[in-house]
Structure formats: structure tokens, C-alpha cells
Amino acid sequence: MTARTPRDTGEEPGDSSGSGSGSGSGSEGVAAGAPVILGNGPGSFARGVLAERHPALIEQVRDAFPYSRRQHKALDLLLEEITNGVVEPLDPSAQDHEQWAYWGREHIGRPWFDAPFLWAESYFYRRLLEAVEYFGCFGCFGHLSAGAWQGIDPFAPFKRAELRGAAVEEELRALDALADAPADERATALLRAALWGNRADLGFRITAGEPAASEADERLAADDAAALWSLLPAGAPGAPGAPGAPATVAVVADNAGRELIPDLVLIDHLLEHRHAEKVVLYVKPYPYYVSDATTADVVDCLRRLVEAPGEAGRIGRRLWTAMAEDRVEVRTHPFFCAPLPYEEMPRDLRGELASVALTVLKGDLNYRRLVGDRMWDATSSFADRTAYFPGPVAALRILKSDVVVGLTRATVDALERSDAAWRTNGTRALVQVRPRG
Numbered sequence: 001m002t003a004r005t006p007r008d009t010g011e012e013p014g015d016s017s018g019s020g021s022g023s024g025s026g027s028e029g030v031a032a033g034a035p036v037i038l039g040n041g042p043g044s045f046a047r048g049v050l051a052e053r054h055p056a057l058i059e060q061v062r063d064a065f066p067y068s069r070r071q072h073k074a075l076d077l078l079l080e081e082i083t084n085g086v087v088e089p090l091d092p093s094a095q096d097h098e099q100w101a102y103w104g105r106e107h108i109g110r111p112w113f114d115a116p117f118l119w120a121e122s123y124f125y126r127r128l129l130e131a132v133e134y135f136g137c138f139g140c141f142g143h144l145s146a147g148a149w150q151g152i153d154p155f156a157p158f159k160r161a162e163l164r165g166a167a168v169e170e171e172l173r174a175l176d177a178l179a180d181a182p183a184d185e186r187a188t189a190l191l192r193a194a195l196w197g198n199r200a201d202l203g204f205r206i207t208a209g210e211p212a213a214s215e216a217d218e219r220l221a222a223d224d225a226a227a228l229w230s231l232l233p234a235g236a237p238g239a240p241g242a243p244g245a246p247a248t249v250a251v252v253a254d255n256a257g258r259e260l261i262p263d264l265v266l267i268d269h270l271l272e273h274r275h276a277e278k279v280v281l282y283v284k285p286y287p288y289y290v291s292d293a294t295t296a297d298v299v300d301c302l303r304r305l306v307e308a309p310g311e312a313g314r315i316g317r318r319l320w321t322a323m324a325e326d327r328v329e330v331r332t333h334p335f336f337c338a339p340l341p342y343e344e345m346p347r348d349l350r351g352e353l354a355s356v357a358l359t360v361l362k363g364d365l366n367y368r369r370l371v372g373d374r375m376w377d378a379t380s381s382f383a384d385r386t387a388y389f390p391g392p393v394a395a396l397r398i399l400k401s402d403v404v405v406g407l408t409r410a411t412v413d414a415l416e417r418s419d420a421a422w423r424t425n426g427t428r429a430l431v432q433v434r435p436r437g
């Protein structure tokens with residue numbers, strides 16, 4: 001990772017302009033709006049993630065690697081800290097120490113549970129990488145093992161196992177049946193696959209188990225799919241110069257493996273059917289939230305596609321070529337691992353997203369960051385919450401946390417009546433769109 005300054009990542013120390021007042025940065029009392037979700041609500045979903053899921057994840061990571069005594073000790077300390085201790089800073093020699101010290105200025109030295117949920121989760125993943133020496137061991141100057149574990153993704157064994165699993169095999173084979181389907185039918189099926197692919201989240205499954213897969217349509221809490229397609233050129237298969245303006249679409253990826261594969265298949269469809277001239281795929285700059293996709297995961301998924309028989313292999317080869325021709329471009333930015341809402345995105349990223357026809361944000365965490373990690377009234381307006389976004393934006397998300405906006409009163413009432421845990425149990429999905437404001 002290259003050293004980045006606070007300015008690169010969306011927030012400046014000492015900036016009094018209001019940047020940094022959002023849910024992730026710690027000044028939860030400053031911005032107007034619903035209460036920021038904290039980790040300390042008794043019996044809350046957030047508390048459960050911090051108190052149960054994170055400790056369980058430490059043990060899973062520990063068991064998955066032949067770590068050294070030093071790494072085990074660091075994992076022990078982190079486990080003790082997140083359960084009984086107070087938030088400690090990063091090692092002073094870490095290149096992003098200053099950045100996290102600033103973001104954590106109101107939380108360092110206080111119990112983990114008292115911090116905003118978004119901040120605490122995000123910082124936990126950064127600290128886990130520190131414990132396993134993903135960026136090197138900064139307290140070990142002069143020691144020959146100091147950089148030996150650099151770049152070893154602690155979640156890679158879980159991601160790899162998923163990619164080699166029977167579910168992916170079956171999902172790839174299912175593409176054969178769609179190969180000759182009419183374009184609109186194919187488009188609907190592929191959008192749905194990319195949406196429900198967000199169920200495949202290795203972090204979520206640590207304590208939640210596998211959510212039920214049936215009744216996909218009935219489980220859509222909001223469905224703006226038609227509005228999503230209307231924002232893109234109508235397109236026509238394989239016809240350069242087909243009707244509609246050439247468009248760039250940005251896809252902000254979420255999980256690798258079983259989510260990224262349908263995302264890539266959808267990207268291929270957008271290009272093949274001329275809904276987009278180019279797709280920019282944004283991934284995380286380093287491992288995050290267990291299964292979040294990095295560039296290495298894009299490569300693994302593309303290899304998996306290319307090596308598959310039938311339609312999946314053809315899609316993989318087309319995408320491989322599209323990468324070489326810059327019609328698919330993978331990009332990243334430190335902001336994607338920042339504990340901040342998108343409202344505080346830095347100027348360079350804002351500029352990029354302002355220039356595209358549509359930004360598709362995948363997944364629950366991106367949704368929390370898009371609308372703000374707060375206890376909004378579920379019927380409050382999605383358009384209002386996202387009005388700051390620099391261009392048209394679509395959210396494709398399985399509900400796995402308390403945050404939700406833009407639902408009708410009837411939908412909320414029906415959900416409340418039928419399932420007390422509808423916001424967090426990973427069985428409901430939504431497609432929400434805000435066209436250019």
C-alpha cells in the first residue's frame with residue numbers, strides 16, 4: 001500500500017469545513033439526521049457483530065494459517081482488546097498511522113463498543129491486517145521476518161474454497177441455459193443474479209449461517225430495476241455505433257467469489273449489449289470485511305470463468321479481452337476502506353463518479369456508506385439521502401444491517417408483521433436508483 005495522506009482519503013486533519021462530521025469519523029453529534037448506529041446498543045445487531053462475529057473471525061483466521069508465535073501473540077492481544085479493552089492506535093510507524101489516529105481521535109482509548117459501528121468494524125479489519133503483518137511488521141525493524149507476510153490475504157483460504165466449491169460450479173453451468181435467451185430476459189436474470197450474489201458474504205455467514213434462497217422476487221423490498229435500465233443506452237448486441245450514447249458505467253464491487261462472478265457476468269452483458277462502452281470496476285485496495293474483492297480476487301474470478309466450459313468460459317474470455325482493450329478497467333482507492341460515508345468522498349473519486357452514466361454500488365456496506373450508517377426512518381427518501389452523490393446511482397443490496405431508507409409504508413408494515421429480523425437476516429433485497437438530480 002502506498003502511503004496516503006488524509007487528503008487522499010476524504011478527510012483532512014483540522015478541516016473545519018464539515019468534512020469528517022459523518023457517521024464514520026466520530027463526530028456523531030454534529031450532522032443533522034437520525035442517530036448514528038453505535039456498537040453499544042444492548043442486544044443490537046451492531047453489538048453482536050463486534051462481540052461475537054469479530055472474535056470468531058480472529059479464531060478462523062488464526063486456524064487458517066501457520067502463523068508465527070509473534071502473529072499469534074498479536075491476535076491474542078487484539079482479541080483481548082476488542083472484547084475487554086479500549087481501542088488502541090496503530091503502530092506509530094505504520095504508514096497510515098496518522099490517518100487512523102485522526103479518524104479515531106474520539107474513539108482511541110475508549111471501549112470499542114462505544115464507537116460508531118461503521119468506524120469500529122472498519123478499524124477492526126485494519127487492526128486484523130496489522131496483527132497478521134499484512135503490511136509488514138512495523139515493530140520488528142532489522143528482523144529478517146519483518147516483511148515475510150506482506151500481502152498474504154488472511155481471508156484468501158475462505159475465498160478460494162468458495163471459488164472452488166459446488167455452488168459456483170452450478171452457477172456457472174446455469175449460464176448455458178441463458179446464452180440464447182432474449183436480451184431482456186437475460187438482462188433481468190443477470191441483474192437478479194448480481195443482486196442475490198450479495199447473499200454470498202463470508203463475513204456474514206460467520207454467525208448468521210446460510211440465508212434461505214427461495215422466493216427471491218417476493219423478497220424484494222424495493223425494485224427500481226426498470227429505472228436502472230432506463231439510465232443506460234438501450235443497446236443492441238455486438239453492434240458498434242448502435243443506438244444510444246456511449247456510456248461508462250462504474251461498478252463498486254462488494255464481495256469476491258460468488259458475488260463477483262455474477263457481477264462480472266453482468267458487466268459482460270452491459271458491454272456485449274452496448275448498454276455501456278466501458279465499465280470501471282472499483283475494488284478494495286486491501287482485504288476488508290472478510291470477502292470484499294481486491295484486484296487479486298478479480299483475477300481469480302476471471303481465471304475461474306475462463307477455465308469453465310460453455311457460456312461461462314466464453315464470458316470469461318470476452319472479459320479478459322475487454323480488460324486488454326480497457327473496456328473493463330479495475331481501479332481502487334484508499335477511500336474504499338475508509339470508515340466514512342460516501343458523502344465525504346474525496347475530490348478525485350467524486351470527479352470520476354461524476355463523469356459516468358451510472359454508478360452501481362453493490363452490497364450492504366456500500367449501502368450503509370451511501371445513505372449514512374444511521375437509524376433512518378425506513379420510509380425516508382432514498383433520493384434525498386443520496387442527493388449529494390455526484391451522478392446517477394443504483395444500490396443493489398441484500399439487507400444485512402439495520403440501515404434502510406426509501407421503502408413504502410405498506411412494505412415496512414408488512415415486513416414488520418412477518419419477520420422481526422427482516423433488516424438484518426440477509427433474506428431481503430433491494431434495488432434502489434436515484435437518477436441524476
Ligand SMILES: O=P(O)(O)OC[C@H]1O[C@](O)(CO)[C@@H](O)[C@@H]1O
Pocket residue numbers: 049121198201203204254255289362363364365366368398400401
Ligand atoms: O458484504 P456486504 O453486503 O457489504 O455486507 C457486509 C455487512 O456484513 C456485516 O459486516 C455484518 O453483517 C455488516 O455489518 C456489513 O454491512
